[in-house]
Amino acid sequence: xxxxxxxxxxNLKLIAGNDGLDNEISGGYCGDLLSWxxxxxxxxxxxITIMGNLNAIAVAVLADxxxxxxxxxxxxxxxxxxxADLEGVPVLSTEEQAFPIAVKxxxxxxx
Amino acid sequence: xxxxxxxxxxxxxxxxxxxxxxxxxVKRKLxxxxxxxxxxxxxxxxxxxxxxNMVIHAGxxxxxxxxxxxxxHIILADQGPGIPDISLAMKEGWSTAPDNVRSLGFGAGMGxxxxxxxxxxxxxxxxxxxxxxxxxxxxxSN
Numbered sequence: 706x707x708x709x710x711x712x713x714x715x716n717l718k719l720i721a722g723n724d725g726l727d728n729e730i731s732g733g734y735c736g737d738l739l740s741w742x743x744x745x746x747x748x749x750x751x752x753i754t755i756m757g758n759l760n761a762i763a764v765a766v767l768a769d770x771x772x773x774x775x776x777x778x779x780x781x782x783x784x785x786x787x788x789a790d791l792e793g794v795p796v797l798s799t800e801e802q803a804f805p806i807a808v809k810x811x812x813x814x815x816x
Numbered sequence: 817x818x819x820x821x822x823x824x825x826x827x828x829x830x831x832x833x834x835x836x837x838x839x840x841x842v843k844r845k846l847x848x849x850x851x852x853x854x855x856x857x858x859x860x861x862x863x864x865x866x867x868x869n870m871v872i873h874a875g876x877x878x879x880x881x882x883x884x885x886x887x888x889h890i891i892l893a894d895q896g897p898g899i900p901d902i903s904l905a906m907k908e909g910w911s912t913a914p915d916n917v918r919s920l921g922f923g924a925g926m927g928x929x930x931x932x933x934x935x936x937x938x939x940x941x942x943x944x945x946x947x948x949x950x951x952x953x954x955x956x957s958n
Contacts, residue, residue: 740868740926743861744933748853756921763836767843767860769853784833 717797721786724793728771757781829876839863898944
C-alpha cells in the first residue's frame with residue numbers, strides 16, 4: 706500500500722512531503738522518543754508519533770520510514786515542514802489518537 | 817569504486833536544527849555510490865546517534881568518514897567532558913540528557929546502544945575532561 710492510498714483510506718491530511726506519496730508502506734511503528742524509534746522502527750514503516758520537529762524528520766529520513774503520521778493533530782513546525790518537503794518525507798496528520806490509527810493501519814496492511 | 821573516499825564534517829555544538837546534516841550527507845553519498853540499503857541505514861543511524869551525542873553532551877565535534885568497497889569507517893571525535901562510566905552509558909535507557917533535550921524527543925538512553933547495534937565494530941576512547949572518540953565500522957556484506 707502506498708502512502709497516498711493510506712492517506713485516502715484513513716482520511717489523513719497531508720502536511721508536507723508531497724514527493725514521497727508513492728512510498729510503499731510495509732508496517733507500522735508508534736513512538737515519540739527519537740533514538741528509540743530510530744533503533745526499532747523498520748524501513749518502510751509508517752511512523753505514528755506526536756513529534757513534529759526538525760529532528761523527527763531527520764530520524765524519518767535516516768531510518769527510512771515511509772511516512773510520519775502525526776496523531777491528535779500534533780503540530781509540525783515550519784522548519785520541519787520545509788525539511789520534509791526537501792527530503793520527500795510525507796507528513797500526515799489526524800485528529801485521532803495513536804492507538805486507533807495503529808489498529809486501522811494494521812487492518813489495512815493485514816498484519 | 818576501487819579507492820577509498822574520505823569525508824570530513826564539523827558537527828556544530830548545541831544546534832539541534834543542524835544535527836543530522838553530516839549523517840544525511842553520508843547517506844546521500846553512499847546511495848549515490850550504490851551501496852545496499854541495509855548498509856546505508858546502519859551507517860546513517862550509527863552516525864546520527866553519534867552526532868546527536870556530540871551536540872547534547874560535548875558542544876559538537878568532528879566526523880571523519882572513510883568509505884571503502886568492503887567497509888565504512890566513521891570516527892567521531894569531541895572535546896567534551898568524557899564518559900565517566902562506559903558500561904552505564906551502553907545500557908539501554910540510561911541517560912544524562914537534560915530536560916530541554918528530552919522535550920525534543922532525545923534522551924531515551926539509546927544513543928550508544930543504537931550505535932553498537934548498528935555497527936559491526938565499535939571502539940570507544942574517552943578521557944574525563946578531555947573528550948571522547950568513537951571508532952565505528954560497518955561492514956559491507958554482499
